[in-house]
Amino acid sequence: MRFDVTLPDPLLEPFLSVIRRRHEKSILRELEYTNRKYRLSDVFNNHLYFGLHEREDGNWVFREWAPNATAIYIIGESNEWVKREEFRLKDIGGGVWEVLLPREEMWHGMKYKLWVEWQGGCGERIPTYVRRVVQDDISKVFSAEVWQPNKQYHWKYAQPDRVDHPLIYEAHIGMSMENRRVATFNEFRAYILPRIVDLGYNTLQLMGIQEHPYYGSFGYQVSNFYAVSSRFGTPDDLKRLIDEAHGFGVVVVMDLVHSHAVKNVVEGLSCFAGDYGQYFYSGERGEHKLWNSRCFDYGKNEVVSFLLSNCKYWLEEFHLDGFRFDGITSMLYWDHGLGRDFTEYKFYYDGNQDEDAITYLTLANKLCHEVNPNMISIAEDMSGMPGLAMPFESGGIGFDFRMSMGVPDYWIKLVKEKGDEDWHVGDLFYELTNKRPEEHTISYVESHDQALVGDKTFFFRLVDKEIYTGMSVFDTNIVIDRGMALHKMARLLTLSTAGDGYLNFMGNEFGHPEWIDFPREGNNWSYDHARRQWSLVDDRNLKFHFLNEFDKEMIALAKMKYFFSDTPEPVVRNNEQQVLVFGRGDYLFVFNFNPTQSFTDYMFEAQVGKYIISLDTDSKRFGGFGRQDDNLEHFTLSRDGKNWLSLYLPARSGFVLKYED
16 A cells, blocks of 8 residues: 655645645545545446436336435326325435335426424425426426436447547536527537537537526535436437537537535425535534535545545546546635635645545546546546545545646736736746646636626727727727737737646637626616627628637637647746747747837847748738738748748738747
8 A cells, every 4th residue: 555655846845744644644545435445436336326217127216315314205207296105215324314205296397305303393305416407487396307208319329539639618508599588408419519610629528517596606515416307308418419420520528516515495405304414514604604514524425425426427427538527726725715825835734625535536536537537537626635646556636637727817817907008928828837737727818707797808808999980890899909910919928828728618619708697687688788799700791700700710720730749938028028939849838918019130040941830810811901921931041050940020910930940
């Protein structure tokens, strides 16, 4: 048994004992579960035991874990929603309840609930392991629904090979269409998936898949962890979407919310059988006050079993290729990381960490990779905790990637607080490349977080109200010209400095206007901002299509062999001129952020040979001014024993040079 770890960063040496203790705890917890005889993925199968299942004899068995309950009944359409003795569950020990039912008492599509009684109270509940929950159109009440179709979905395509460098298209099913309503899996598959394929993204990240009562939560207040949100369609509809994405070679990852749960009692897990601590921490620790949600008790074996089985269920049942673990900063720290600046290493090891949560995340990563060795796991953490995306064997938590959450924050801060003439290219390069070399990262200018109500998309922040009047191809508008130029430059710079992957939120590739605001009381339940206006990018008389075409070619460049193999190496960082040049593999990336001054015969040292332009933000094909000849071949000059490139650098533009022998 090996408890020791090797630290890649000498600054972590003072905290070695804490790191070693966490590593040891994960090993011992795994041994406790597996007894040295099994793998984690062999042990955690709660979804195959609890909930409603068809027996080999054709009848039904239903089980629920509710240690605080005194009686449980199934109520539903088969018994007129009243409790009857033949539908009463039996306590079989260990807090587990069970009932056997004849075939005719339950059927596919039947609606049902649990009636749970406990000392001093009772109430209706949705089964914990339910796989489908539907909402009545009139009463708005949620009920479980038996999902047992006669024909199981037949998968047509194999899962794609592992993606080492995810180019992620983040999407929300419900807001994916232009209609002012909730879109469906089938609509997304038919109309949006082809757009993603055409743009060249190799990874689709789906938000809001787990069932959530409040649509406006974006899917991050989960009530039923094993259920596909019925507002988008059926489980088979989701399977078909994933299957067809696989047919195009696109891997599919899902936002997995294990950081918290909705506070709702009737629809969710909170106070399931009169016990607020069944799944969650007791007292204040069990509540996330800012999110108004419940916090799981990761030290309880039954909770760990519930969550690890949930990981396995989604991977196996829906052929998902990975997860983005949502909100794990909230899991890692007792104070959820709120109001803290993680400026020193000690803040990761000062006792404010929930080590049971750290252990859970470690085991979750191990189990997921046992189920599918090609799967990818992505950590959403704003604290920067070291080791998140390091292998378990090296003392890490085992995520494959972590989100570079400081990058979009920096872009927004730059645009909000500084004029163009004050952009410091040295700082910009530092902020975009400041990553732990031992951990794989995914960079982005903006995700859905930057587009939510109260904020603005990157492009909208650049052009503001001019987006409504200045986007015609027949008009000239200096605000739009600036916005389009910086939109392309920011994305190209972010992608070209990215550690190992890149993310874009649906529609932002073409500068989707305005913010995201889901229907709620405060906006009169409007869908105006909970949709994507594809007609804007499809209209060739508007300039949005220029940004879309640039994004397509930028993603194509990123998919070239060895693009991510080398780290960016600075060549020129001239803050006064606002010129930034860096190399990466066979490419040179040249940016002139100066808003007014172009440079002729701009010279810098370069590897001897020929260079051709692969991508140019200023090309007329992308709505630029076309100030240079992109077909021109550039050769190095020999002078004073050195090799130099002499280039024309138009103001507020960037381009990529490909080295050729």
